[in-house]
Amino acid sequence: MNTYLWTQHFHANQHRFTEPDLPAGDCALPMAIALPLRESLAVFQLGESGGGTRLMKYVRLVVSADRLAGYEEAVGLFIAEEQYHARLLAKSVHYLGGTCLEKQWSNSVFRWLRNHFGVEFNIQILLTAELIAEVYFGILYRKCNDPALRRVCHKLLSDEMRHIAFHTEFLRERLGAMPAWRRWLWRGQFRVIQRVTAVAVAWDHRRCFAALGVRPWEVAGMAFKTGERFLRRLGGIQRLWGVRPVQAALAP
Numbered sequence: 258m259n260t261y262l263w264t265q266h267f268h269a270n271q272h273r274f275t276e277p278d279l280p281a282g283d284c285a286l287p288m289a290i291a292l293p294l295r296e297s298l299a300v301f302q303l304g305e306s307g308g309g310t311r312l313m314k315y316v317r318l319v320v321s322a323d324r325l326a327g328y329e330e331a332v333g334l335f336i337a338e339e340q341y342h343a344r345l346l347a348k349s350v351h352y353l354g355g356t357c358l359e360k361q362w363s364n365s366v367f368r369w370l371r372n373h374f375g376v377e378f379n380i381q382i383l384l385t386a387e388l389i390a391e392v393y394f395g396i397l398y399r400k401c402n403d404p405a406l407r408r409v410c411h412k413l414l415s416d417e418m419r420h421i422a423f424h425t426e427f428l429r430e431r432l433g434a435m436p437a438w439r440r441w442l443w444r445g446q447f448r449v450i451q452r453v454t455a456v457a458v459a460w461d462h463r464r465c466f467a468a469l470g471v472r473p474w475e476v477a478g479m480a481f482k483t484g485e486r487f488l489r490r491l492g493g494i495q496r497l498w499g500v501r502p503v504q505a506a507l508a509p
């Protein structure tokens with residue numbers, strides 16, 4: 258895993274985005290859209306807001322492997338980027354006239370799963386959330402008419418696509434050390450968990466998607482495709498720094 262390139266990327270990415278103005282309550286979207294959108298964004302905001310303590314603890318257990326030297330620093334920068342997303346999403350929720358959440362059922366399930374089954378599973382669950390985020394922010398970018406929110410969504414989408422590539426490199430490294438039968442089982446359980454999560458998120462955020470003119474099963478279908486694409490990339494030979502272009506996620 259080329260942790261040097263990732264560290265460079267995360268450092269440089271701290272200065273690539275200029276935030277749009279997001280004054281609290283200033284969004285001009287009609288209430289029929291703003292209300293479900295802010296409720297939905299508040300759930301994603303909560304998901305981005307973890308401190309990463311447990312993840313860093315797991316990471317320290319695997320960084321002794323030669324090919325993972327520098328991974329700890331890269332993960333620290335990745336967590337800082339997610340925390341920035343949380344702050345940006347909090348501003349977006351306030352911009353829409355909403356308030357942030359302190360607890361929500363799907364977020365609690367995600368956190369519990371991430372924290373109880375070791376480093377690969379922690380990264381797998383993070384990755385499952387990133388794959389959903391790719392679909393989610395892609396839909397919001399395409400369907401939401403507010404320029405400031407679209408810029409936020411574009412920023413989050415492009416970062417999440419790099420996070421997917423980052424986690425893919427790590428998992429390829431770890432799965433490469435497993436026998437073929439274990440890799441096959443891993444792919445099976447990944448597919449089941451990713452699809453169940455996609456359906457749950459599509460249903461849980463259905464009011465937001467409906468306000469934007471998208472049906473829950475369309476969202477789930479997009480998320481299934483994103484999961485299959487990830488599995489192909491995980492198994493195939495991928496060029497170094499294999500980040501999918503943002504434009505590809507924005508294609509209708």
Ligand SMILES: [Fe+2]
Nearest residue numbers: 305339342417
């Ligand atoms: Fe994020």
Ligand SMILES: [Fe+2]
Nearest residue numbers: 339387417420
């Ligand atoms: Fe992410």
